[in-house]
Amino acid sequence: MPRITDEQRDARRTQILDAARACVAEYGLEAVSVEMIIARSGLSTGTVYRYFKGKGEIIAAAVISGTAGLIRALQPVLTQDPPPGLPAFMQQVLRRTESYSKRGDIDLRHVALHGWSHSQSDPELKAAVETMYQGARQQLAQVCKKWQATGQLDSDVDPDAVAQLLLTIALGFSAQHALAGGAGIDAHIKALSALTSGLPHPGPTST
Amino acid sequence: MPRITDEQRDARRTQILDAARACVAEYGLEAVSVEMIIARSGLSTGTVYRYFKGKGEIIAAAVISGTAGLIRALQPVLTQDPPPGLPAFMQQVLRRTESYSKRGDIDLRHVALHGWSHSQSDPELKAAVETMYQGARQQLAQVCKKWQATGQLDSDVDPDAVAQLLLTIALGFSAQHALAGGAGIDAHIKALSALTSGLPHPGPTST
């Protein structure tokens, strides 16, 4: 018979994970201390440790919930039927990612790089992240199949291969944005449009 | 009059940076301690601190030399004239990156994610990395211009925009490889070929 409701519990966890992401955004993964996260969360040490077993669990949960949140936010784009043509589709993906990621001063696309790094050395987290990205890749493959069904994409090409390329672009955009600066969604879409201009039936105008 | 020659000095630095990269690959960015790096380098504490001011400098130098090394290794690909068509070109980029990155048990493409993360929170390093990637992007833009000059790419499109997309793919491939697994160079190239099949004069794609 818990004295606090599940909603309260979830709110607390979210409060802590938001604080963690904000701290990682501000100080970087290595420099973040549990103390910082605690201070920013507004809770006490003991309370934070009641909700998470330790620093590793906090970071892992922050990465997982951030990734899951992004994928959830992309569902309307990934599942629309019929999907728009490839450039328009990727434009929606990148824009939705951007709007999901910008939160006040922090951009989760930059925080994501820290999460990518951390997940390389936490096998459990790595597996969870892998599963989530593979799920998204399968959804992208579904989109490719729809394009093939409507003749917008060559039927000979492996939809999984195109899905890989699309995921690469989604991930790579965030990376370039964080690392080289000056990466623009519009520039990417224009480039994509130019490259794919010769596709069998560009645009969603087919029957 | 220095007691040791410049070659010796450089060899020592390389020895330390290789040890650092190996440790980061094995333990992850956060878990790496100077002690570990020292142990793996085979040098003594004092000696390592004679070559680098501290941990930050070691990590930054490892990231910079790794990135610079990759870009240097890519020069033959980036500067060939005339360049092959887009899919073949990107195939060369990804393959060269792969062959540069695989070193025994470690894959620098995975280590790179740690470097990306770290550079987010070290302004000096971030600036250095930014400069290097922007340089590479400019080289990619030069390639695009050559494609435009030979009619392989629509002259209306901004070569810088296509260069952005190509860099996005190069970075995103490593990210997907590390994060989702199952990313294959061949699949990417086939997908790229399919998408660009309608380009004015698609270049030859070797297997």
Place this chain on the structure above:
Amino acid sequence: MPRITDEQRDARRTQILDAARACVAEYGLEAVSVEMIIARSGLSTGTVYRYFKGKGEIIAAAVISGTAGLIRALQPVLTQDPPPGLPAFMQQVLRRTESYSKRGDIDLRHVALHGWSHSQSDPELKAAVETMYQGARQQLAQVCKKWQATGQLDSDVDPDAVAQLLLTIALGFSAQHALAGGAGIDAHIKALSALTSGLPHPGPTST
């Protein structure tokens, strides 16, 4: 007008102290936390703190009630009149101690060492324990006097001195049992019989 009866209160206290002794037996004095004791007692934090002021009080009460319980259990042996001869008497003491101490998986003779340790650093507890052992020593001295009265013990010897030796043996047996293993009651009694074989009127030693 209390809401719960005295019996209920005592039952609760006993429940807590038994849990405390079990935890100390399993984890050792230092590793025991109030949380563990609470979990094993089946009560809630708040309830335990209603019955005891804090950890110190729980441990002290556990030591005191354990020691008092043992001395109480030894009363039939210590007060019998006439007492058997020395070896038989000590045999009864060690056996009664053993039967009192063995409780399922735990042996209070081993837990006792933790109590001895703890009482060294809690002056109030130390005083209480001292008083209890001195009381037992006086009872032993009474037994010695009875032996002297019946000629079973040299009248010249100080009965308090013999009582000290007997208490030393009782305590030392538990210590050796816990520390060196292989300490047997029978072996001790045979050794005692052999040493005291020349006493004026050796008492009967039952097996």
Place this chain on the structure above:
Amino acid sequence: MPRITDEQRDARRTQILDAARACVAEYGLEAVSVEMIIARSGLSTGTVYRYFKGKGEIIAAAVISGTAGLIRALQPVLTQDPPPGLPAFMQQVLRRTESYSKRGDIDLRHVALHGWSHSQSDPELKAAVETMYQGARQQLAQVCKKWQATGQLDSDVDPDAVAQLLLTIALGFSAQHALAGGAGIDAHIKALSALTSGLPHPGPTST
């Protein structure tokens, strides 16, 4: 090629262990913090952790070296040939233990109780302590055999049993001294003399 000699290393370890024993004597096993030990040792945190892996190792080493030191100090008594009669022998044991234990303000016989307690919950330490006490018990058995050889002890009795009793007395004396107070070596020896007055050939007067 160590920069410090083995003697320096041993001296450091002894310095730390002495500090640990002093702290345990003053504050009790549970209340001792590594910080206290460090402060009393006069070393720095890092140095102490260079010599011992953690608190557990410090305490275990303190117990082991204390026990080993006592047994070493008792060697002249345990190995003398021929040994004196039983009361005189035990007098030497208790006196030597006392003189070994009294160090300024602290009495290792009281600290020993903490060690006994701690060793109950550290299996490795428990095994080490067991081995040491069993070794001492074997030496006591040798003494008993010499007594039997010279007719000072009934040949029918098991020398190991008498050795157990003697160890019990040695341990129990320290326990009573710490727990009940007022335990005197002289009283014990007089009691032992009285009890053993009827032994076949008391005293070392036999051929």
Place this chain on the structure above:
DNA sequence: AATGAATGAGACTTCATTCAT
């Protein structure tokens, strides 16, 4: 009376860096 979530002081430990040899 009972509950258990919250608190925060303080415990243990690591590790980047210095400096005497």
Place this chain on the structure above:
DNA sequence: AATGAATGAAGTCTCATTCAT
């Protein structure tokens, strides 16, 4: 130039206790 012992600030986490419900 090289070594590695020493340092101590700072990090992670536990746990005895309180108190609103």
